[in-house]
Amino acid sequence: MQTHSRGIWLAVIGTTLWGVSGTVAQALFDHFAVNTSWMIVARMLTAGGLILLLGALQEGRHLFDIWRDSHDAWLLLAFSIFGMLGVQSTYFFAIQAGNSATATVLQFLNPTLIIIVMAIYQRIWPRRVDTLSVIMATVGTFLVVTSGHLNTLSVPLMAVFWGLLSAIGAMLYTILPVRLIKVYGAIPVVGWSMLIGGIIFNCYHPIWRSVPAAQPLTWGLIAFVIIGGTLLGYLLYLASLRDITPTTAGVIDACEPLSATILSVLFLNVHLTSAAIVGTLLIISTVFVQAWGTQRTATK
Incomplete structure (x- = not known):
């Protein structure tokens, strides 16, 4: 139990560092001319x-x-x-x-793409839980990109x-x-x-x-993206896999888009409409749906 808790915390910190580094990178691009x-x-x-x-x-x-x-x-x-x-x-x-919120959420579509590609490659119709994930991700992407308006893009x-x-x-x-x-x-x-x-x-x-210009704050933020958000993020996440299953780690990976979205709204004045928030939650929830489907299959 103790090692399992350690693995969860390592994964949470590692994936959160990924999300934070995306927000820091946006600040570097927008405000520090990097x-x-x-x-x-x-x-x-x-x-x-x-x-x-x-x-x-x-x-x-x-x-x-x-x-x-x-x-x-x-x-x-x-x-x-x-x-x-x-x-x-x-x-x-x-x-x-x-912005880092939209970028991280859209990148989080990759589990859905894996479902589609593997179904085509294996020539097997996706499971119902996989189909549900694809539908949720598609609707979520539509809401994030358009805020629910068919004729406009919100990003x-x-x-x-x-x-x-x-x-x-x-x-x-x-x-x-x-x-x-x-x-x-x-x-x-x-x-x-x-x-x-x-x-x-x-x-x-x-x-x-x-x-970049030789300014301490600029290079401090750059060092965080490289050391904290990349080196430590990867090492902590990989270390977590010794104590928890890949399925559990995949669920915890939702900390990345969540942390990037929250920090972007709080510190970078990124505005998300209610439709975009719903879309973000739908995309992130696909990981939980997949984890539930995997656990259900394993217990049969």
Whole structure:
């Protein structure tokens, strides 16, 4: 029981840090003139390097085992580009185009996308609980994007575009590395993919371009996004999986959009209509519906 409680708290803190870092990133983009592309490359290179450093201290030469199998190396490269870089870049572009609340909620559509993709891939009609989740997510997205009005968008079109791409990236981020993590562990896979993604994005926007001004508050917030919201967030969440099931961790993941939404409203003057709030709750609730369906199946 004690280890289970520890796992829950680790997951809560880790996922909340993700949500808070999104709100802090929005503040950096809106009020501190930090370039979004610079933030993406700095975050990935620094956090990826630090995670690999921790991995080297824990695993030594085994950190490089993943490169000895050519098939796994190519899979890691695909995950780095389409999963890790895909979700990290599109998420920050969604924040830049709109706000962290909308970006995080739209990214949270990824479990619904996984249901749809797996149903098509396996050629199996989704379970009733899966169908309910898809309907809830679709209605929720409509309410978040339009506030219930068919002829208008309540958020910028580019924010919707990047937010939906972020959900696709999060879906690939969830699906692609499953076998790699089982074989090599989470830290090598996350560390290498983040570093590789950062190196690739550095070709588009070198880290030495658009460096923020040397102001303590600006760099303190940047350090929080990189260290607190990325490094600690990932490590705490991964550590929680030793004590709780992935299903429980998935439910707790709802802390990310909730914390991002609450902080955006309180500190960044983001206004959410009642329809958008209902839509947000519908999207987040899909995780609880899935957890209920999984628990029900397990008890049969």
